[in-house]
Amino acid sequence: MTASLYFAHVTDIHITDRRETWSTLGEEAPHLFRVCVEQLNRLEELDFVLITGDVLDMATPSELERFLAVLSELRKPWHFTPGNHDGFIDPDRPTAYKPHEAVPLIDPRMASPTPEAQRAYWSRSIRPGVRLIGLDSRLPDNWNGEINAAQLAWLEAELRACHDELVIVGVHHPLHRLGPHNTRPWWSNFICDNGAEVERVLGQHPGVKLVLAGHHHANQIRRRGGRLHVNTAALTGYPCTYRLIRMTPRSSGWRIQIESRPVADEALRKKAYDALIHSKTAHRFNPDDPSSWAAFCEGRIEDQTFEGELS
Numbered sequence: 001m002t003a004s005l006y007f008a009h010v011t012d013i014h015i016t017d018r019r020e021t022w023s024t025l026g027e028e029a030p031h032l033f034r035v036c037v038e039q040l041n042r043l044e045e046l047d048f049v050l051i052t053g054d055v056l057d058m059a060t061p062s063e064l065e066r067f068l069a070v071l072s073e074l075r076k077p078w079h080f081t082p083g084n085h086d087g088f089i090d091p092d093r094p095t096a097y098k099p100h101e102a103v104p105l106i107d108p109r110m111a112s113p114t115p116e117a118q119r120a121y122w123s124r125s126i127r128p129g130v131r132l133i134g135l136d137s138r139l140p141d142n143w144n145g146e147i148n149a150a151q152l153a154w155l156e157a158e159l160r161a162c163h164d165e166l167v168i169v170g171v172h173h174p175l176h177r178l179g180p181h182n183t184r185p186w187w188s189n190f191i192c193d194n195g196a197e198v199e200r201v202l203g204q205h206p207g208v209k210l211v212l213a214g215h216h217h218a219n220q221i222r223r224r225g226g227r228l229h230v231n232t233a234a235l236t237g238y239p240c241t242y243r244l245i246r247m248t249p250r251s252s253g254w255r256i257q258i259e260s261r262p263v264a265d266e267a268l269r270k271k272a273y274d275a276l277i278h279s280k281t282a283h284r285f286n287p288d289d290p291s292s293w294a295a296f297c298e299g300r301i302e303d304q305t306f307e308g309e310l311s
């Protein structure tokens with residue numbers, strides 16, 4: 001039996017120069033990412049870091065430069081699945097990298113095939129018996145997500161080929177609704193359109209124990225069949241945290257422990273909270289009580305930490 005596995009889940013860094021952002025701390029994003037990297041570098045036994053997309057915000061050359069400057073300080077193996085902000089096709093932003101340009105500049109392992117939407121998926125052996133699969137849920141022309149038929153067919157074949165391994169899946173868009181609000185127009189864009197279909201494929205393979213996602217900028221942990229689905233809040237949006245995950249083999253399966261680690265001091269956490277509750281999203285979520293959006297993003301205690309068995 002393989003030894004325990006210890007890794008980090010970081011998502012939605014949204015490095016940017018602009019002051020007005022989608023409810024994250026734009027100016028402080030490089031600092032918060034650097035704090036995260038410094039913390040991760042200090043964890044001697046950390047096996048790897050999984051980053052599930054939206055590392056950029058408007059995909060400008062200067063955002064990319066600032067992101068890569070901090071990433072280059074990370075002294076751990078890292079893996080990346082792209083998000084809808086990692087490249088832009090927008091005539092009003094002629095300097096922005098297009099998605100197929102930005103993604104290989106972020107992660108050169110994705111240079112080929114050309115990483116247009118739905119094509120930047122991968123499967124990597126972390127160690128004997130442990131596999132990490134990255135899905136590409138981006139669409140070419142919108143910010144919602146899906147896993148198209150070709151990618152699903154590849155996933156099915158890949159899971160059949162590694163049926164005796166522990167499989168961890170990373171994907172930008174959550175595969176299921178995080179709350180009733182996701183049934184409403186606009187809010188459904190936060191969820192993978194055909195997540196149920198993807199879950200049906202994952203459910204046929206008991207080795208798939210963990211699904212890690214971002215995009216919704218909210219903490220949530222749910223058991224789905226024999227899997228644990230972990231959605232992690234934006235690193236640079238309230239409550240400014242990332243996850244540390246330890247999986248320990250047991251005779252009956254895996255023991256999993258998840259904690260949320262903060263990267264903001266009290267002043268920045270307060271700034272992130274104020275930015276969030278004054279955002280348009282918070283007012284859309286609940287016009288009578290925008291602060292309820294901050295509570296949703298932070299999650300309940302059981303959405304921030306977890307300890308239990310996956311058989």
Ligand SMILES: [Fe+2]
Nearest residue numbers: 012054215234
């Ligand atoms: Fe995001």
Ligand SMILES: [Fe+2]
Nearest residue numbers: 054083084215
């Ligand atoms: Fe996103």
